Amino acid sequence: MDTNTFQTIDSIFNPTSVAVVGASRTPGKAGSAFLKGLIAARFKGDLFPVNPEGGEVMGLPAYRCLGDIPRPVDNVIVAIPRAALPPVLEDCATKGVRMVQLFTAGFSELSGEDGLAQEKQLAARARSCGYRLLGPNCIGVSRPALSLPLGPEGILARPGHVGFVSQSGSLSLRTAQVGITRGIGFSKIVSFGNGADLDSLDFLEYMGMDPDTTVIGAYLEGVKDGPRFVRILKDICRTKPVVVWKGGATEAGARTAASHTGSLAGSMAVWRAALKQSAAMAADTLEEAGDLLLGLQTLPPVSGKRVTIISGLADGGGGESVAASDICTSLGMEAPPFAPATVKALTGLVGSVGSILHNPLDLSQAYGRPERIRQALELASGDPNIDVVIFEAVLDFLYAWLSDETIEALFSMLIELSPKLGKPVIAILPPGINEMPRLELEKRLLAAGVPSYPSLERAVKTLARLHRWNRQRAETEIESWDRGGP
Amino acid sequence: MDTNTFQTIDSIFNPTSVAVVGASRTPGKAGSAFLKGLIAARFKGDLFPVNPEGGEVMGLPAYRCLGDIPRPVDNVIVAIPRAALPPVLEDCATKGVRMVQLFTAGFSELSGEDGLAQEKQLAARARSCGYRLLGPNCIGVSRPALSLPLGPEGILARPGHVGFVSQSGSLSLRTAQVGITRGIGFSKIVSFGNGADLDSLDFLEYMGMDPDTTVIGAYLEGVKDGPRFVRILKDICRTKPVVVWKGGATEAGARTAASHTGSLAGSMAVWRAALKQSAAMAADTLEEAGDLLLGLQTLPPVSGKRVTIISGLADGGGGESVAASDICTSLGMEAPPFAPATVKALTGLVGSVGSILHNPLDLSQAYGRPERIRQALELASGDPNIDVVIFEAVLDFLYAWLSDETIEALFSMLIELSPKLGKPVIAILPPGINEMPRLELEKRLLAAGVPSYPSLERAVKTLARLHRWNRQRAETEIESWDRGGP
Structure with a gap:
């Protein structure tokens, strides 16, 4: 990963301002939940609700569109129906935001090839407009040290030095919660959903280079580029321990994974070989992943078995x-x-x-x-x-x-x-x-x-x-x- | 098991009075702990502390010896050093008690052959004097429905219909506690320690016949009579589900088991064969045993796997x-x-x-x-x-x-x-x-x-x-x- 890409991803984890498109006065909506979570966690940056009706949302002035926001916007969380996306993405380009985090779902996980083509368009558009895309169908990034919480649930993990990369939103939340109860602290957590632009390998590579991350965990249902996965994993494992929790390990799981994040789960044999070549540690369950991350975070090296x-x-x-x-x-x-x-x-x-x-x-x-x-x-x-x-x-x-x-x-x-x-x-x-x-x-x-x-x-x-x-x-x-x- | 033996064991679980030899005003002593537990659980029967100094212990009149107790005594809990046993056992015989529960340890688990010989003498003496012996090195019987708690910890399990037979005191307590937290109810719990007289097979056979017990669990480190074990297990499994948690399954475990309850742990192959022949369910850990007992207690039969x-x-x-x-x-x-x-x-x-x-x-x-x-x-x-x-x-x-x-x-x-x-x-x-x-x-x-x-x-x-x-x-x-x- 070149320094430029590293810095771009790093900035995504360190926003000074976040806009939430789809935050409204109606409770129960995802956009409102994201905003509520950011407020409750006391996010250390500016917060801008975006709502076509304007007015106030949760005590903050709401802007009718991103262009109306008088200050720069780093990250944009988008939680609106798919059909309403185009003008918002237009605004993101004009405003010059760094990252768009799409909670909006209904792409490759739903309609296979068609959805995948739409995702490719989204990614291409992001590249040409100069912002990076997270998702679609994702709950995004969290940086506990900045009080940037995870997902519409607004879970604020314990700050620490474990980096977690997840293809599943709910399992990233579950991991953060296991961390709260067991005492695992996180540097950064990201749930990238369908990964149309930035995906597992980008974030794994980033975590490998990130000086604030000393232990890496990942929940993965599938990767798009097998050889690159093995290469990156081997490279990271040279300096940091990596725990990989693989979803979709059986045929039934793979079937479910396809409809969850549109992933091709890949044969388990390939996964095992990748893990073996790289010295990454496999976890089969949330409990196992938590147990390993807690041990890696806390214990000195285990040099003997007695x-x-x-x-x-x-x-x-x-x-x-x-x-x-x-x-x-x-x-x-x-x-x-x-x-x-x-x-x-x-x-x-x-x-x-x-x-x-x-x-x-x-x-x-x-x-x-x-x-x-x-x-x-x-x-x-x-x-x-x-x-x-x-x-x-x-x-x-x-x-x-x-x-x-x-x-x-x-x-x-x-x-x-x-x-x-x-x-x-x-x-x-x-x-x-x-x-x-x-x-x-x-x-x-x-x-x-x-x-x-x-x-x-x-x-x-x-x-x-x-x-x-x-x-x-x-x-x-x-x-x-x-x-x-x- | 003949009706007579069944009734004898049944009466051990249903005492109308319990004497505690070794209960004193000194806290922290096992005898005092047993008495404290019985009082705190509000045992539905008479309680008699026995202490050579007489006076009062925890608000109850203490008797200098069993013979001084003016009413019949069913169960006697003995928690005094080994050297002080002979006169107490003499008194038990004279008083005509039904059961002596020896918390006192230091027999086969400590000194192998010598200890085993002493245990045989204790058992022979019990038979000739007309009482049954539990232990030595045991925490005894519990009957939650009568508020007869388990061990010096005085753990009162939730009443129900699971019968539990344990070679280990602490693991019977742990099982009772798992039952409290998870909602498993027990008809009877017994921890028989070294099992000089009544042992695992007697209690398993009893639980098999007991109409109040519908599900059976057992923690066993070893059995003395393999063929009888298989026979009894097969017989019980015809009418009730049995979960067997086997301690000492590996060589290292067997070594530890020998010094714990003086058991010959026996080869795991023999155990597996016994379980297989009988349809008993093997549990490897406390968690597994609890999971199975909870399911058996609560669920209707699981007739399909979909x-x-x-x-x-x-x-x-x-x-x-x-x-x-x-x-x-x-x-x-x-x-x-x-x-x-x-x-x-x-x-x-x-x-x-x-x-x-x-x-x-x-x-x-x-x-x-x-x-x-x-x-x-x-x-x-x-x-x-x-x-x-x-x-x-x-x-x-x-x-x-x-x-x-x-x-x-x-x-x-x-x-x-x-x-x-x-x-x-x-x-x-x-x-x-x-x-x-x-x-x-x-x-x-x-x-x-x-x-x-x-x-x-x-x-x-x-x-x-x-x-x-x-x-x-x-x-x-x-x-x-x-x-x-x-």
């Missing part, structure tokens, strides 16, 4: 330990026995009746005492056989066994200790009947560099993939990767 | 539909095209621009209007090609697009309509940033016979297994299964 799993912070832990061994082994990580010196030290610390001093480690006999648990964590994570530390805190057990003061002391200890262990640390916080304190703990742990997963399976699966990625990087001489700030 | 998936109740839905096709196909269910008449009627109802009128069905263009969504649901579920109905409600989208009144109207419609569709109905309610209304909707849907799952994958995986079970039943001429009350 895990210690610590459970039973209050009572419980035995059954969890048994299950934990199975999970590690079956998902490609290892929970090796501790070194004899570690076992000896642990026995001295927590005794042995009713608790399991192997790895996985059941700390029930520490009875939730923060100081003992700290020492046990230090011993287990300091073991030379261990690369990664996982602890499981079942909040329902903690609340059943311990006083609120002890629980707080335990949490403070975990938060303070984790960054000092010198190894990647992951928390397992299973959902239960104490959701509010659980989510609060999740937030505090994240701030200390510890990502939380709802189940051990999902954590271990993520770790195994991150470990494999780390090995692939070494094998393919991928350049060193700078994860950037938290 | 699913309709309806998304986009407010905005969104396109990407979800693409992903949904893939998920169905890859997990062994089908999302077949609708009959032409259905497609025609749907087009008349919601138009076609930007929405996907295939199956999976994207209803974005109904703009959250409850009446249109009702009609679309009726059309889709009434299609002769469809056996099961799944709808996805992304609450974060609903709250972004619709007024609170419309959302409530939509929920009321879904709750009222679902039982009338005449087919199994499942809701997908992904977690997000509106957790409280989501959990509330989950509860209301459950009361209408609609189980909720957090992701489509988990719902479809569950449905596929239930459908397979239904087919196995037909093939092996399993007797008709009465799911009982909700």
Whole structure:
């Protein structure tokens, strides 16, 4: 991607002003929803509703057409019926806007060849008029750091350094929401819909070059240029981790994809080969994509597969330990026995009746005492056989066994200790009947560099993939990767 | 199982009085925790703390020994160090109690052969003295309908008709908690620890005969008598569905299991054969076990694999539909095209621009209007090609697009309509940033016979297994299964 194109796309993510064509006083309309979202998010730029009736919309002066706006307009969001497009696009050209984001749908996703021809015309027209086109059938761009929210839903993701490129509007929103609940921060999010002009490959290439983006995620139903896709992916993977969530992986999915964004989903074999050649990480579901992005964003490189799993912070832990061994082994990580010196030290610390001093480690006999648990964590994570530390805190057990003061002391200890262990640390916080304190703990742990997963399976699966990625990087001489700030 | 044994075990689940040996004024002790749990749950029977110091414990008169209790004692919970056991067991014999539940640990799980020999002595002694033994190293029995809670945590599961048998205390608690959050109700829960006297097979056989139990779940790390296990499982599966969650499935897990409950985990091949011969359903994780139990408890038999998936109740839905096709196909269910008449009627109802009128069905263009969504649901579920109905409600989208009144109207419609569709109905309610209304909707849907799952994958995986079970039943001429009350 040449510097010029990079700068153009970069400016799309950094508008100083946004006009919304189709914003009206009627609630429930997409244009009104876009404007409402921008106002609610407190977008750090100028906002111009465009409505043929003029007057005021949501407290802002509405302009009858783009030409009436007295200041420059960077991005234009268009949410009007297809038939009403031509004069608006004419105005966009005259006004000299940078980007037109078409929420308007009804092109190749609906009428196949005919729609595709119309899309090509739209793109050609954009090129000749000097603006770039996003969509049609898309919810557009979001830049959390500028409070530029995503879509008519106005979802403002948490700011951060994950760039997300999506062929689906709703799945980009779902990803942003998973980010809000799990603590994944985004540099930029774009949903490009049918991608008549700018499409997945442009945005992937941009994210690869963008210094503000250190981790890349993509939801793709199909790409138009297979060889270019492989080339770009290989290139990006040299410097940044990429998670690709592929929609339309089966025949039934491909059929649905065609009518969703008019994509030719392509054979899954080609996709797998592309991912393999490039060291990109495949995700099959939203949960998997979120798990990987959270881990990549938060954890230092996972350089080994030997895990210690610590459970039973209050009572419980035995059954969890048994299950934990199975999970590690079956998902490609290892929970090796501790070194004899570690076992000896642990026995001295927590005794042995009713608790399991192997790895996985059941700390029930520490009875939730923060100081003992700290020492046990230090011993287990300091073991030379261990690369990664996982602890499981079942909040329902903690609340059943311990006083609120002890629980707080335990949490403070975990938060303070984790960054000092010198190894990647992951928390397992299973959902239960104490959701509010659980989510609060999740937030505090994240701030200390510890990502939380709802189940051990999902954590271990993520770790195994991150470990494999780390090995692939070494094998393919991928350049060193700078994860950037938290 | 003879009637006598059945009645004995049944009485263990229905005590009219419980004594807790080891309950004291010192908080944090297991005996105190058991008593506290029983009081907090308002156990519907007599409670007797036993403590050598006498006096009062938590407002109840404490007895120096069992013999001092002036009334009959059914169940005795013993939570004292191993060395202090002999005189207490002597007292149990003299008092003529029905069951002794040993929380006390430190037997075969700790010292292998020696511990096993001691356990055999405990069991022989129980038999000769006329009481039954639970444990050692166990948290015992729970009967939610009698407010008899589980373990020292005092977890009171939701009453219902699922019987759960667990070799692990903490995983029985976790299962009860998953039941509380997801709406699974339990007839009886038992965690038998090392199972010196009564063990997994006794309780499985009991649950099979128990008229109050219509669905059975089990967490097992190993069984002592393989052929008897297969025989019992085959026998139970003739009348009730059984979900077996196997711990210690890998070598590492088996190693951990040995030190957890002293179990010989046995080769996984033997387990798989046992499950296959019996039509029992295998679960690999707590989540899978919960998903299956919830479905079995709530849904009518899944007699076909053709699913309709309806998304986009407010905005969104396109990407979800693409992903949904893939998920169905890859997990062994089908999302077949609708009959032409259905497609025609749907087009008349919601138009076609930007929405996907295939199956999976994207209803974005109904703009959250409850009446249109009702009609679309009726059309889709009434299609002769469809056996099961799944709808996805992304609450974060609903709250972004619709007024609170419309959302409530939509929920009321879904709750009222679902039982009338005449087919199994499942809701997908992904977690997000509106957790409280989501959990509330989950509860209301459950009361209408609609189980909720957090992701489509988990719902479809569950449905596929239930459908397979239904087919196995037909093939092996399993007797008709009465799911009982909700």
